Amino acid sequence: MAEETLSIIKVRDVLVVTMPADPDDATISALQQKVLLAMERSPAKGVVLDVSAVESLDSFFARTIAETTRMVGLMGGHTILTGMRPSVAITITQLGLTLGKMRTALTVDRAFDILRDGSQPVQKP
Amino acid sequence: MSDSLPEEVALQTETDIVVVRKSVREAAIRLGFGITDVTRIITAASELARNVFLYAGSGVVRCRVVNQSDQVGLELIVEDHGPGITDIDQAMQPGYTTGKGLGLGLPGAKRLMDEMEIESEAGKGTKITVKKWRKKT
Numbered sequence: 001m002a003e004e005t006l007s008i009i010k011v012r013d014v015l016v017v018t019m020p021a022d023p024d025d026a027t028i029s030a031l032q033q034k035v036l037l038a039m040e041r042s043p044a045k046g047v048v049l050d051v052s053a054v055e056s057l058d059s060f061f062a063r064t065i066a067e068t069t070r071m072v073g074l075m076g077g078h079t080i081l082t083g084m085r086p087s088v089a090i091t092i093t094q095l096g097l098t099l100g101k102m103r104t105a106l107t108v109d110r111a112f113d114i115l116r117d118g119s120q121p122v123q124k125p
Numbered sequence: 126m127s128d129s130l131p132e133e134v135a136l137q138t139e140t141d142i143v144v145v146r147k148s149v150r151e152a153a154i155r156l157g158f159g160i161t162d163v164t165r166i167i168t169a170a171s172e173l174a175r176n177v178f179l180y181a182g183s184g185v186v187r188c189r190v191v192n193q194s195d196q197v198g199l200e201l202i203v204e205d206h207g208p209g210i211t212d213i214d215q216a217m218q219p220g221y222t223t224g225k226g227l228g229l230g231l232p233g234a235k236r237l238m239d240e241m242e243i244e245s246e247a248g249k250g251t252k253i254t255v256k257k258w259r260k261k262t
Contacts, residue, residue: 022146025139056146056164058171059229087164095168095233096219
């Protein structure tokens with residue numbers, strides 16, 4: 001089966017990562033490496049992880065996102081998760097996932113506002 | 126109706142989890158579930174399929190339509206011949222895991238579905254049946 005591709009583009013000093021609709025585990029695991037390498041290559045102050053195309057998030061996918069956020073944080077960057085669908089938000093909450101103290105925004109546009117303004121309050125789980 | 130459902134997906138590799146999600150998604154949409162229930166069913170299937178892959182190595186997922194008075198439902202049977210679950214009560218505790226998971230798979234899948242039944246024997250394998258119901262229209 002063809003591996004669904006992960007798109008990473010740099011917009012100003014922010015990396016915008018677009019997750020495919022239904023990635024397999026290998027693609028999800030590759031996310032971490034690719035994002036961290038991109039952080040190093042193009043010094044970025046933040047990462048916007050857009051999940052608006054994602055149809056379902058299971059515990060493996062969610063854990064990888066939370067881990068990647070921590071790793072980006074260790075490298076000095078902020079991560080903002082954007083575009084979560086209502087059905088996905090309902091499902092992962094019922095599944096018991098909290099995603100830690102992950103910062104979120106409704107759209108990529110709003111994530112840019114948060115990153116530009118810098119010190120936005122951290123979203124409590 | 127049940128004839129048109131994808132009946133069985135063999136779980137051999139990690140990528141088969143995606144195949145399970147796609148088949149289950151198709152079946153749930155065809156049965157007329159709304160998008161939130163479709164997402165719940167896909168997510169539960171994904172957790173159960175990953176458990177098979179993590180703990181048993183391989184297994185099979187079967188999917189069928191079930192009827193009950195004024196309700197129609199989707200039933201998923203996830204079966205493997207792995208090590209089995211020695212203590213089901215413990216396995217149902219959120220956060221409990223013997224492997225590298227988060228310990229959310231089984232209790233999470235139960236919350237996302239309407240019914241769950243676990244049959245397991247140490248050394249023989251595990252069979253998990255979950256159902257999601259929808260009112261007939």
